[in-house]
Amino acid sequence: MKLQQLRYIVEVVHNNLNVSATADSLYTSQPGISKQVRMLEDELGIQIFGRSGKHLTHVTPAGQQVIELASDILGKVEGIKNVASEYTQPDRGDLNIATTHTQARYALPEVIRGFIQRYPDVNLLMHQGTPDQICEMAVRGDADFAIATEGMNLFHDLVMLPCYHWNRSIVFHKDHPLAKCAHVGLEELIQYPLVTYVFGFNRSSSLEKAFAQVEGEPRVVFSATSADVLKTYVRMGLGVGVMATMALEPEDSKDLVVVDASHLFEANTTKIAFRKGSFLRSYMYEFMERFAPHLTRPVVEQALGLRDQAQIDAMFAGMALPMR
Numbered sequence: 001m002k003l004q005q006l007r008y009i010v011e012v013v014h015n016n017l018n019v020s021a022t023a024d025s026l027y028t029s030q031p032g033i034s035k036q037v038r039m040l041e042d043e044l045g046i047q048i049f050g051r052s053g054k055h056l057t058h059v060t061p062a063g064q065q066v067i068e069l070a071s072d073i074l075g076k077v078e079g080i081k082n083v084a085s086e087y088t089q090p091d092r093g094d095l096n097i098a099t100t101h102t103q104a105r106y107a108l109p110e111v112i113r114g115f116i117q118r119y120p121d122v123n124l125l126m127h128q129g130t131p132d133q134i135c136e137m138a139v140r141g142d143a144d145f146a147i148a149t150e151g152m153n154l155f156h157d158l159v160m161l162p163c164y165h166w167n168r169s170i171v172f173h174k175d176h177p178l179a180k181c182a183h184v185g186l187e188e189l190i191q192y193p194l195v196t197y198v199f200g201f202n203r204s205s206s207l208e209k210a211f212a213q214v215e216g217e218p219r220v221v222f223s224a225t226s227a228d229v230l231k232t233y234v235r236m237g238l239g240v241g242v243m244a245t246m247a248l249e250p251e252d253s254k255d256l257v258v259v260d261a262s263h264l265f266e267a268n269t270t271k272i273a274f275r276k277g278s279f280l281r282s283y284m285y286e287f288m289e290r291f292a293p294h295l296t297r298p299v300v301e302q303a304l305g306l307r308d309q310a311q312i313d314a315m316f317a318g319m320a321l322p323m324r
Helices: 003-014 019-026 030-044 061-088 101-107 109-118 131-140 206-211 227-235 250-254 282-291 297-304 309-317
Strands: 049-052 055-059 093-099 122-128 145-148 158-166 168-173 194-197 220-224 240-244 256-260 268-275
Touching: 003 019, 003 030, 003 061, 019 030, 055 061, 093 131, 093 282, 101 109, 101 122, 101 145, 101 227, 101 240, 109 122, 109 282, 122 131, 131 145, 131 158, 131 268, 145 282, 158 297, 158 309, 168 227, 194 227, 220 227, 227 240, 227 256, 250 256, 282 297, 297 309
Parallel strands: 093 122, 093 145, 194 220, 194 240
Antiparallel strands: 049 055, 145 268, 158 268, 168 240, 168 256
16 A cells, blocks of 8 residues: 555545546546556455446445545645654745635735745745635645635534634615615615625525525625625626625725625624644744734644534634624
């Protein structure tokens, strides 16, 4: 059994059982991957993947357990490398951050500016995507940190730490009928098409909970991961925007009406997440503290010593987080 074989089977799963795509991502040949997977299956005496002809169709029950262990092993191997680097090159390395557009555009710039000044020899890479996409990157080990608000609870292989709360605002063009309303509540809002974030409406979201209190169904006509894109479509008259207050800037008020909606929707909590069992470099601890000052190294290490995410959530339940 070789580490290369373990890496191949894990990557095959990450590429939806497409061996050709896996070969491209690993810069190797498709026959080479297929051969190594077969050799591993022969050595173990089990099938890791089900097949139809030459195509992989599914992961077998035994294969699922093997792949989970292989992922853990590969993570430990990466951790060993990080331990060595922590002692030989403490201020050098890589930091991969996966996050949404709103976080990258409005919450992270000053944090990253200060971090790069402090650690000029750390290669910092930013990846943007939907909450699902960035959490998957953290689970796979393609990102050290995932920073998002929605969707993290679906990923049980991540440690999630709360960073700050944020509220939403309602945004519409100055010519919109709502501009004539003395009060804009849910009853008024539900009468018009809405534009909001991808995943803005799900069973656990503050939007879904709020609109459940009034009659009718909200009609989302456009969704995006970018607040800037949402504002563009509000200006086009496509609908009323419901977006993060921190994404609204003074110049937006020139042609848009902004109504604080903190009394209508529950505050949201942005979290930073990383894969369970990860070895965190010293500069990673510092990045977390720069982004969320209450996440000092002792606090993070205390959280890591807890048994599960429920205990971590309880640990932070009484803590007053900043509001943005």
